[in-house]
Amino acid sequence: MTLGFGQIAFLVIAALTVAAALAMVLARHIFHAILLMIAVFVGVAALYVLLGVSFMAGMQLFIYVGGVSVLAVLAIMVTRGFMGDRPRPARSTYGAAVVAASVFGGLTWLILQVPWPSEPLVPAPQNDLAVLGQVLVSRAGYAVPFELASLLLFVVLLGALYIARER
Amino acid sequence: MEIYLRYILNSLILLIIPFASALILIWVARKVIARIQDRLGPNSSGSWAGPYAIFQTLADAVKILTKELIIPEGADRVVFLAAPAVVVAAALLVWLVIPFGPTLQGMDPDIGIFYVVVLTPFTLFSMIMAGWSSRNKYASLGTFRAVAQMVSYEIPQFLSLLLPIMLTGSLSLQRLVLAQQLPFALVLPIPALIYFLAMTAEVGRLPFEQAEADAEIVAGYFTEYSGMMFGAFYLAEFINNFSASLIFATLFLGGWRGPWVEQVPALGPVWLVLKGFLVFLVLMLFWGAMPRLRIDHILNFNWKLLTPLALAMLIVIAWVNRLAFDLGATTLAARAPWLLLANLGVGIVTWGILRLVDRRAKRRRDAQRFEPFLE
Known part of the structure; x- marks a missing residue:
């Protein structure tokens, strides 16, 4: 196998992503962990770009950096002292290790079990945004799951409003 | 080989143009604000500063480069040093997709405008990094405000962004420009x-300047920065202001389109920069003339007016656009009266609701005021 630009880029990005993930787990300060988590998200987005699906890369950054990470920062801002030097609590480490190990094991098993298609499902020129959009909202496609997902999000929103409402 | 040369050349241009334009724009901003405040602004700092002191910013830049970089005692060094790099990187990356002409564009990814949208959280995170790592009360206050403000103003910004995308049927910035037979601002x-108001809040200009509020919290999230690290934040702010103006011009003012651009394609960048510069001037006028809103007012304005209005506009325009399309108005120019009428309708309803709310609030205020006399 010759190493082209794609392979080298993949190896570099994958190595950086894994390194950032490890550093995130080992980081003693929760704010460092969040920053490293963003680095992991960026690395995953770069992998999506290498695969040629820039929309997924954009979504990855938009949802995980713009949404999840900001939410995490907001959470530590309002709960534990934002400026405080307290390291993360070590109490729940063992439980977390068990959960993480079982998730890792389950995912590995799944990856080994699933017969992955070696050919792209959609020919490359068709693999663009317009097709994705049409599939999501057409009756023959995924219109019902799509709408159900939005309904679920709406219910979650209402629930959050109900809980947070001042009484 | 040639394509790599082109990449390198492109990236050099994309690196140099924002910085050069920021140097000019800082001078423009200082002059405009000085004029508003009945001052002269930078006029002459020695004979070499040129007529009207146009080289003043250059002198400031040289000076700021020689200043000492001070890292506060309790600061988190790595994050503290990384924050200015992140903010400049996020500011520069936007320029990659701005279409300066029919062919003059760093890159036209299929996600186009979405790429610009995705970059905003990185600016936000550079602020959070700066504010958190400084270990300074003013810096963290500025960060709290910045997070609250930017996270909430993203929503009306993106919602109103969806309408040009809907009328174009594409996310590509180049197609967004090509679709504007009429500038979208007219339709x-x-x-x-x-979009303009939300954008002003996103770049943190007055009246939405709570994140740095120099009269209250020194300089907000970058209080502790000195020398060129402060310069990085300052430069990035101006680059962001101008690139946001250019994006606004691309989305709503027709981008590089203008008279004679078909005959002379070189006019494209001229028109875009001219339009962007006008938008930038409005931002600067705001800066010079507006009072600073309180943070709760800013958030109320967003959640109680801009977001619902943007949602209503999205629904109404989607319906009217489809209706007009089905009735045979296939071109944008033919649908323009319909869309304008829809805008007018929503505008009148909003105005009515605002008046109603205002009158009710006033009545409540009056009732409170006269209560002691009634007893």
Whole structure:
């Protein structure tokens, strides 16, 4: 196998992503962990770009950096002292290790079990945004799951409003 | 080989143009604000500063480069040093996709405008990094405000962004420009206004300047920065202001389109920069003339007016656009009266609701005021 630009880029990005993930787990300060988590998200987005699906890369950054990470920062801002030097609590480490190990094991098993298609499902020129959009909202496609997902999000929103409402 | 040369050349241009334009724009901003405040602004700092002191910013830049970089005692060094790099990187990356002409564009990814949208959280995170790592009360206050403000103003910004995308049927910035037979600001005045206000809040200009509020919290999230690290934040702010103006011009003012651009394609960048510069001037006028809103007012304005209005516009325009299309108005120019009418309708309803709310609030205030006398 010759190493082209794609392979080298993949190896570099994958190595950086894994390194950032490890550093995130080992980081003693929760704010460092969040920053490293963003680095992991960026690395995953770069992998999506290498695969040629820039929309997924954009979504990855938009949802995980713009949404999840900001939410995490907001959470530590309002709960534990934002400026405080307290390291993360070590109490729940063992439980977390068990959960993480079982998730890792389950995912590995799944990856080994699933017969992955070696050919792209959609020919490359068709693999663009317009097709994705049409599939999501057409009756023959995924219109019902799509709408159900939005309904679920709406219910979650209402629930959050109900809980947070001042009484 | 040639393509790599082109990449390198492109990236050099994309690196140099924002910085050069920021140097000019800082001078423009200082002059404009000085004129508003009945001052002269930078005029002459020695004979070499040129007529009207146009080289003043250059002198400032040289000076700021020689200043000492001070890292506060309790600061988190790595994050503290990384924050200015992140903010400049996020500011520069936007320029990659701005279409300066029919062919003059760093890159036209299929996600186009979405790429610009995705970059905003990185600016936000550079602020959070700066504010958190400084270990300074003013810096963290500025960060709290910045997070609250930017996270909430993203929503009306993106909602009003959806309308030009919907009328174009593409996310590509180049196609967004090509679709504007009429500038979208003429067809969608209310979304353009919402976008402009939200954009002003996103770049943190007055009246939405709570994140740095120099009269209250020193300089907000970058209080502790000195020398060129402060310069990085300052430069990035101006680069962001101008690139946001250029994006606004691309989305709503027709981008590089203008008279004679078909005959002379070189006019494209001229028109775009001219339009962007006008938008930038409005931002600077705001800066010079507006009072600073309180943070709760800013958030109320967003959640109680801009976001619902943007949502209503999205629904109404989607319906009207489809209706007009089905009735045979296939071109944008033919649908323009329909869309304008929809804008007008929503505008009148909004105005009515605002008046009603205002009158009720006033009645409540009056009732409170006269209560002691009634007893």
